[in-house]
Amino acid sequence: MTTTISPPTALSSVPAGFDTAAFEAFLATRNEPGWVSDRRRAAFAVYQAKLGAPLNPEEWKRVDLRAFTPGQFQLGAGGASPAQFSTLLEDRTVFAGQAFHVDGAGVFDRLDERLARQGVLFGNLADLVREHREVLEPHLMTRGVRPETDRFTAWHAAFWTGGAVLYVPKNVVVNEPLHSLIGLSAAGAADFSHTLVILEEGASATLLEETASASPMAPGLHIGGVELLVGRGANLRYVQLQNWNSQVWHIAHQAALVAADASLQWTVAGIGAKLAHLHQEVALEGRGAQAQVNGVTFATGRQLLSYYTQQTHKAENTCSDLLYKDVLRDHARVVWRGMIRVDKAAQKTDGYQRNDSLLLSPDCRADAIPGLEIEADDVRCTHGATAGRVDADQIFYCMCRGLSRYEAMHMIVEGFFHGVYDRISVEAVRETLSQAVQRKLGIGL
Amino acid sequence: MNSLLKIDNLHVSVNGKPILKGVNLEVRQGETHALMGPNGSGKSTLAYALMGHPRYEITDGRIEIDGVDLVALEPDARARLGLFLAFQYPVTIPGVKVADFLRHAVSNVRNPDRKEGEGLIPMREFRKELKARMEALGMDVEFARRYLNDGFSGGEKKRMEILQLAMLRPKFAILDETDSGLDSDAVRVVSEGLARLAGPEMAVVIITHHERLLEFNRPQSTHVMLAGRIVENGDATLAHELHDQGYAGVRTRHPAIAAEETVEKTEEALVAKA
Numbered sequence: 270m271t272t273t274i275s276p277p278t279a280l281s282s283v284p285a286g287f288d289t290a291a292f293e294a295f296l297a298t299r300n301e302p303g304w305v306s307d308r309r310r311a312a313f314a315v316y317q318a319k320l321g322a323p324l325n326p327e328e329w330k331r332v333d334l335r336a337f338t339p340g341q342f343q344l345g346a347g348g349a350s351p352a353q354f355s356t357l358l359e360d361r362t363v364f365a366g367q368a369f370h371v372d373g374a375g376v377f378d379r380l381d382e383r384l385a386r387q388g389v390l391f392g393n394l395a396d397l398v399r400e401h402r403e404v405l406e407p408h409l410m411t412r413g414v415r416p417e418t419d420r421f422t423a424w425h426a427a428f429w430t431g432g433a434v435l436y437v438p439k440n441v442v443v444n445e446p447l448h449s450l451i452g453l454s455a456a457g458a459a460d461f462s463h464t465l466v467i468l469e470e471g472a473s474a475t476l477l478e479e480t481a482s483a484s485p486m487a488p489g490l491h492i493g494g495v496e497l498l499v500g501r502g503a504n505l506r507y508v509q510l511q512n513w514n515s516q517v518w519h520i521a522h523q524a525a526l527v528a529a530d531a532s533l534q535w536t537v538a539g540i541g542a543k544l545a546h547l548h549q550e551v552a553l554e555g556r557g558a559q560a561q562v563n564g565v566t567f568a569t570g571r572q573l574l575s576y577y578t579q580q581t582h583k584a585e586n587t588c589s590d591l592l593y594k595d596v597l598r599d600h601a602r603v604v605w606r607g608m609i610r611v612d613k614a615a616q617k618t619d620g621y622q623r624n625d626s627l628l629l630s631p632d633c634r635a636d637a638i639p640g641l642e643i644e645a646d647d648v649r650c651t652h653g654a655t656a657g658r659v660d661a662d663q664i665f666y667c668m669c670r671g672l673s674r675y676e677a678m679h680m681i682v683e684g685f686f687h688g689v690y691d692r693i694s695v696e697a698v699r700e701t702l703s704q705a706v707q708r709k710l711g712i713g714l
Numbered sequence: 715m716n717s718l719l720k721i722d723n724l725h726v727s728v729n730g731k732p733i734l735k736g737v738n739l740e741v742r743q744g745e746t747h748a749l750m751g752p753n754g755s756g757k758s759t760l761a762y763a764l765m766g767h768p769r770y771e772i773t774d775g776r777i778e779i780d781g782v783d784l785v786a787l788e789p790d791a792r793a794r795l796g797l798f799l800a801f802q803y804p805v806t807i808p809g810v811k812v813a814d815f816l817r818h819a820v821s822n823v824r825n826p827d828r829k830e831g832e833g834l835i836p837m838r839e840f841r842k843e844l845k846a847r848m849e850a851l852g853m854d855v856e857f858a859r860r861y862l863n864d865g866f867s868g869g870e871k872k873r874m875e876i877l878q879l880a881m882l883r884p885k886f887a888i889l890d891e892t893d894s895g896l897d898s899d900a901v902r903v904v905s906e907g908l909a910r911l912a913g914p915e916m917a918v919v920i921i922t923h924h925e926r927l928l929e930f931n932r933p934q935s936t937h938v939m940l941a942g943r944i945v946e947n948g949d950a951t952l953a954h955e956l957h958d959q960g961y962a963g964v965r966t967r968h969p970a971i972a973a974e975e976t977v978e979k980t981e982e983a984l985v986a987k988a
């Protein structure tokens with residue numbers, strides 16, 4: 270469906286780019302508590318220091334950033350007219366709360382009154398750092414996303430614009446999912462949204478997040494951060510559906526910490542963007558922690574979609590299970606570099622990672638590089654990667670049943686993704702992903 | 715009017731190697747034919763060529779339905795004209811549910827002008843029909859929700875082929891060794907199922923080595939292939955004879971063609987050694 274959102278007013282005082290002048294002008298518009306500004310200043314210093322430093326080649330070697338010119342993008346570049354976003358999730362289900370951000374500014378949020386009374390927080394980070402310091406200060410970029418990691422994390426920590434915060438107190442169960450929409454509207458706008466989810470012990474929640482562009486051609490920049498802090502025995506399902514237009518640069522550092530006996534189901538979908546690089550790490554911190562990671566990627570045209578995933582087992586009896594499936598067409602390129610790390614203490618670990626790529630054209634390319642680093646001796650870790658073309662016999666078989674060549678191909682593509690959909694417990698997500706893929710395939714248009 | 719499938723002087727090569735060397739065959743809607751012949755004589759090649767498999771190159775001859783030349787048509791267009799092949803080795807399509815697959819197939823074949831993305835046959839009507847057909851074939855209706863041939867036993871795959879035939883109701887159905895690899899109960903179910911489906915609207919070409927399928931579906935005509943040609947035509951008694959006595963007699967009656975068969979075998983043996 271289409272959602273019309275009034276955009277934020279432009280902050281004309283912030284110049285384009287991310288130099289010191291831009292940073293100071295940006296800070297001046299924020300009016301934030303001292304602890305927040307102090308952290309920004311510290312991060313900005315790291316950012317400046319890291320700008321000249323090389324990036325970790327293991328993570329960045331295959332990501333060509335030569336055409337990337339951050340100076341063309343601007344914070345606070347709100348537009349004049351209401352923006353229309355064709356959201357994929359909006360109509361799928363009943364949401365307990367919604368938070369919308371456009372061009373880096375929070376434009377709307379709501380939360381069911383009943384949940385608010387139970388102490389659940391859901392809204393815009395920019396507001397909540399003022400109102401709930403006690404909840405946010407210990408967690409905001411201290412444990413999950415660490416600013417000093419590289420230039421992108423530091424850049425994000427210095428300039429974060431807002432983003433969805435979900436806090437669920439001890440033993441509170443939120444049954445209906447929450448919805449977050451991150452939009453880009455004005456040409457050249459930058460979004461530095463930060464998603465922060467904190468589940469206290471025994472809490473349970475589902476957050477469905479999607480990114481969208483209001484116009485098909487407006488260039489945009491997303492330097493994002495996601496932190497999922499899943500407390501002891503808590504249960505989180507988090508989805509991020511990246512569905513920008515093909516002119517957006519998307520670089521995000523996303524980290525989950527899963528405590529003892531907690532479980533996380535994390536689904537990422539990469540549909541849009543000109544270039545996307547996702548650093549996705551899951552740390553299993555307490556005994557019995559579990560994480561399932563699902564990836565659905567469909568790259569076409571000249572898109573480059575890159576993933577750097579880490580599953581780190583830090584405690585005994587932890588389990589991680591990652592399955593990524595990519596479909597590529599045209600000249601698209603997908604890179605997946607995955608790593609399972611098992612600390613010495615993490616005996617009886619069960620780690621799994623797998624990436625399957627389906628190549629629809631001769632000029633696309635998929636690189637999948639799994640890896641294991643295991644220090645414990647009593648573990649079960651397996652990994653695998655496959656890449657293949659659509660099987661001519663499958664196409665022929667489908668065509669013998671009256672399906673056109675394209676219909677056959679599309680059916681095989683959808684079937685390929687079903688291997689991931691089947692793992693996702695939220696029906697609305699399965700349907701949304703399937704629809705997003707169909708749209709991109711051009712079915713029914 | 716009864717439709718006519720006409721195969722005229724059909725020559726087919728695979729990887730540049732001639733396999734079919736002038737096949738002639740006419741099949742009318744409503745008829746049942748048996749196509750027999752030793753392994754490697756070209757039966758599956760004929761079936762694939764009829765459906766338009768891209769690896770089977772037609773170097774000469776024609777395939778027509780009611781005067782419409784099929785040779786230039788894609789397999790889906792042939793299916794929409796009423797041609798159907800039950801595969802000797804059905805293909806697995808992971809992640810595609812039997813019901814979804816068949817709903818698309820049925821929609822296209824019943825509405826040959828349908829384009830991708832256009833309306834499908836109504837769900838309720840489709841489900842009802844599918845359920846009835848599955849029950850008639852003694853299939854668990856749960857199969858509709860499974861992925862097409864994924865993890866199916868040999869027998870389940872063959873039954874799935876017959877289910878598709880039942881749903882698509884083609885004018886011309888070719889069954890390529892649908893009865894092989896089945897236990898006798900399954901052969902009976904498939905044979906009876908086919909007999910119930912066959913009628914004035916459908917022609918069936920049964921490729922088989924066994925008798926059972928032909929007992930329930932008595933052929934008007936039996937054709938015998940040898941080294942890429944149809945060398946003998948007869949009635950149901952010919953099928954019976956071949957089943958009892960094998961192909962030695964056929965080879966004796968057609969020594970020149972049988973010689974081609976052995977030459978091929980020798981060539982293969984030489985290639986294998988080299």
Ligand SMILES: Nc1ncnc2c1ncn2[C@@H]1O[C@H](COP(=O)(O)OP(=O)(O)O)[C@@H](O)[C@H]1O
Nearest residue numbers: 728733751752753754755756757758759760769
């Ligand atoms: N895809 C193929 N590639 C190479 N050779 C083939 C292929 N299909 C059939 N042939 C050859 O064509 C001949 C006929 O095979 P086939 O049509 O399968 O016979 P039948 O079904 O009667 O057993 C055999 O010599 C076989 O080796």
Ligand SMILES: [Mg+2]
Nearest residue numbers: 757758759802
């Ligand atoms: Mg055969």
